[in-house]
Amino acid sequence: MFDKKKSETATAQEEEVAALGVAADLSETAAAVTAAAGGEVGGPMLSDRAREIAGYVAWAIAAAILLIMVLAFFGVEMGWTTELGNSMLDQALDPQTAAVAVAVIGLNIHFGYTGLLNMGQAGFMLLGAYGFAISIVEGVPLVFAILIGLAASGLFAVVLGVPTLKLRGDYLAIVTISAAEIVRYVGRATAFNEHTGGPQGIEGQDFRGPVTDLSFFGSGNLDVGSLDYILTGANSWWMRAVAWSVVALCVVVVWLLVRSPWGRLLRGVREDEDAIRSLGKNVFAVKMQALVLGGLFGAIAGMLYVLPSSVVPDSIGRTLTFYCWTALLLGGAATVFGPVLGSILFFVVRILVTGIADNTVPDSYLNTQQAGQFGWIVIGVALMLLVIFRPQGVLGDKRELRFNV
């Protein structure tokens, strides 16, 4: 009777308490216990008025960000704000922002739609990046190099899924975060130096060639407003075009998938595994498909992430996974556009916070480096507040997010 799964028996436990005739004395404790066991009781922590004000503030900040970016784009002189606007605009369009958006789209399939707690998205990215970069360096044609990257990541998903997908969600979280770290350790280990380059990694110029060769943009510079990049190369318009086209493609794929019967199956698994199982579906197989698919998006993200820079294992670690999570929750889990919006917002807001802290607080209190660290502290706190006060993010639907492990 008491051995049932906690998350399922929240209400049942309440009934048990009531049946024992002590519910009245223990109502407070019972509420806390039910809450601890994952139930949905208790009122909102904020009053409606506070919520309303917070909403206005959020809109005001969003409008201010857009305004600064537009003014900076047209070269309006505003002191350090122009510079800030330019770096925000640059970051919003950066190919690595696009790469993170693709990773978050994959994470959205895991967590948003299926409820899988993948804490090692960076591991999928790193494997995709290594598979791609090492293949190109070894002289494999581009298409096969991409396939090898995808295969590495897909295999990784299967290996992680087999021991954990039948267990409670925490196990997947612990195993994925561990496995992602193993990938990073192996990548930076000196034992495989000749392939992975150890901690220094693989230089971008060693594997970027086949992608930049595809460019039909020609050479030279293109200057649009305040944006000025070379047409073809590492930090180029071509890279931006490739990265954001991939993002658009991924969004379309996810949009089609989640509207399909298979997409409804994913949500069903997230909402109530047992119900889906009782309908005769193989829940394990569905979860595994979702894990592999999201991992493939992660692999593509990894390739995009390293194309403009280089494969450095330490830059694709746990922290990057956490950025992906923050971006996902910011944009809105279980939405099609949430991951993209969230990724852009995440990086832009971080630059905004860092830039304002750096330019308004005197250096004696907060120098540039410390302002950067302050920016990350704000990100961490923002993640906490977001989950507590607006778990559905900007675009999400709160009813979609009753998931639990």
Added chain:
Amino acid sequence: MRWLLIAAALLGVLFAGVGPAAAQAAEPCRASADNGCLTGTLDTGEEQLEGVDVLITPVDDKGEPIVGQEPTTATTDESGRWSFSFTEPGRFQVEIVEDSLPDGVEALPSKSKLLKGPGNSVVVNGMIGGLASGQPVILGVRSEDYKAETSDFEYFLQSSVNGIRLGLLLALASIGLSLIYGTTGLSNFAHAELLTMGGFTGYLLVQNVGIPLWPAVALVTVICGAFGWVQDRGLWQPLRRRGLGLTQLMIVTIGLSLALQYVFQLIDTETVRVVVGIPDGVEIGSVGITWQSIISMAISIVLLIGVGVVLLKTRIGQATRAVADNPALAAASGIDVDRVIRLVWTVAAAFAGLAGVLYALVTNGVKWDSGLQILLLLFAAVTLGGLGTAFGALLGSMIIGYVVEVSPVFGMPSDFKYATALVILILLLLVRPQGLLGRPERIG
């Protein structure tokens, strides 16, 4: 607790009494803000070699000697130690001058691929602002009639002692993690940040405030315990009341871990050490161990036994186990669940902080992101033992700590020694997902 403080203070006095004598025998080269030291001991395992020359050559990134910079020769003293002072950071190739070795002793090529230079030499990165005692450079020597197995066996013994030490410290930290999981269902991703916090608080108290070591360790425990209390009062209890799901709570802990990490980075971006200098130690047979390690292990053992006794014998321990088993039934039986959870958070944070300061003391200090590495070991340990079981956490920690330290003896490259623990975890989940001491119904 008081007798423990007294015991710690007494041991501290003992340690202080032994310290100066060792300091006199130490090397003249002391690192400062302006110079760094390379240092090492030539010891065949049977005797320390006196009067052996060690040639130190500045080299460039490719390992070629830099033109115009002369090699320096350092000579070992009667205890086999040599040291070399430099004012410019850079790479150095260090090698034993074979002709100066006594008869019947030979130099060994370096075992580490990373540090290997030509012949028996090693290449090291000389850094300034590192350890005051200098960067150790390991040069192998042995007598020619020496048997290789003995050395491996000694290596094994030394690693075993280190493994037990790591296991005990992990156990101290993971019991709290496991109890929090047991009583609230929460996987606390910010738990290892409490260890880092312990290390940083210890560093601030000892180095900046100037409190003697062992009282500072006690103070760190109190401060971290208070932080745990505040965390539960200010964050986790309101969130539980509010009915936030476990998944959301877990993400909140991730946000907290991220924020705390960068707070530590604001304090210091480099590795911080609680005590700078060469700690004094004893040699038992071929195994060397510092007094700080011995005291840390003693503290861990005493506290772990204490936790066991409290959990098994006292009312509050029974209440804790009851809450871990079934919170609703515990509440119905008249147990104040919130009070138990508050106590668990306080004790868990105190123990984690203590483990952190001891970890910083017996290893090379902690860095703002050390939490990551430790967190993975802690998760491996509690999952191995069985999520939510205190004694499982203890067993899992001992196994993980031991395996991590001993795996290099059996040929695991030391780059991978942390990965070993994680591989064990994944393999175990395949065959026994509930962990060694867990009950099957806890899972999936």
